[in-house]
Amino acid sequence: METKRGNDARWLYIGSFGKTGVEPQMLLDQCFAVEAEISFEHPYPTGQGEGKAYWRLSNTNTHVRPYMDGFFFGQWFYAIQVGLYGLLQSAETVGATEAIRYATDSMAVMAQYHDYALWDAARYGVPSLIPRAQRLEELDPCGAIGVMFVEAYTRTGNASMLPIIERIANAVMNVVPRMDDGTFYRVETMWADDFFMSCPFLVRMGLLTGDTRYYDEVIRQAKGFHRRLWMADKRLYAHIFFPLDGVNNGVPWGRGNGWVIFALSEILISLPSEYPGREYLLQLFKELAAGVSEYQNEAGMWHQVLNEKASYEETSCTAMFVLSLARGIRMGWLGSEYLEVVNKGWLALLRHCVDLEGNVYGVCLGSGCAKESSYYFDIPTYMNDDHGTGIVLLAAAEMILLLASFNKAQATMGC
Secondary structure, three states: OOOOOOOOOOOEEOOOOOOOOOOHHHHOOOOOHHHHOOOOOOOEEOOOOOOEEOOEEOOOOOEOOOOOOOOOOOOOOHHHHHHHHHHHHHHHHHOOHHHHHHHHHHHHHHHHHHHHHHHHHHHHOOOOOOHHHOOOOOOOOOHHHHHHHHHHHHHHOOHHHHHHHHHHHHHHHHOOOEOOOOOEOOOOOEEOHHHHOOHHHHHHHHHHHOOOHHHHHHHHHHHHHHHHHEEOOOOEEOOEEEOOOOEEOOOOEHHHHHHHHHHHHHHHHHOOOOOOOHHHHHHHHHHHHHHHHOOOOOOOOEEOEOOOOOOOEEHHHHHHHHHHHHHHHHOOOOOHHHHHHHHHHHHHHHHHOEOOOOOEOOEEOOOOOOOOOHHHHOOOEEOOOHHHHHHHHHHHHHHHHHHHHHHHHHHHOOO
């Protein structure tokens, strides 16, 4: 065995195995799981109660623990999973099979080590890989990751993903805190972001399982978020609602509104066309599309705080609006009057936000929350931040699909 430890470790071992109350000599013909299959992906039942064992080095008190290095592949983090979703959708749009495989393999490796990671955390306290998978008590470690597991499962049929999908669904439906009317919240606050971190996954669960409870949950959430965050005078969503005060912060954060319109477009694509409540969701999408279009600036960008031009031009919300409006036109939810908005926004992304090497600029870092809009002015941007790269790829994919739909329509008309 090769090791970088620079010591005299020469082999691995695992054990002990047995059966409670059975004499050792009676176990000589007993085949334990580790003898049938040598694997580093999971601990092995020892045959002694609920005990499990994993590999150790020959050195005293030295344990082997798998570790996944890297910043993007196989990482259980919502922004990275949104990035993977953008990579997957854009790769399928242009037929980039290697990138498709990268995205599905990224989910497969997390499924491969999921059970080990839970065992490792229980044994050592701090897990050696996918730490955010340990506690599914809020929406950030659930929704976007759940979306990608469903997307990967439907493409690969990898059955090891199904228990994880079910675990995430149970957390969203039964663990995440809710207000009295069932709307998701974070106890002290409620965020527009969480509409995306829940409902695109839930609508996919409805498709995957055929259980309409998931569709009903999506519609309930849409009503709850709209009731608390919609600002009719601005035709935009506030970012934060404060339950103790009973008011929202009145700040139309760009990406917050991006999360909502992006989520609505994802829901409308998946929800059955005749399902009760779909028309309500479509109306929300149209209202928000009209609202955000009013705040596009002359350069084609949208601002960090949508109604405050003194705030900086922000890339992720611009890309979210471009992709959602382009999708709306392509799917027939919006009219051709939005074409100018979409084209102007897409050209702005190309001119101001993406360089020739594919680097993405001007993406707001992950946000906290505040009651004052000045807080959002001061959040810095970062090149290639995970909150924007996948979204820009999705916008590119939607622009390609929109153009293809126009070409198809012209061909059908004989033009």
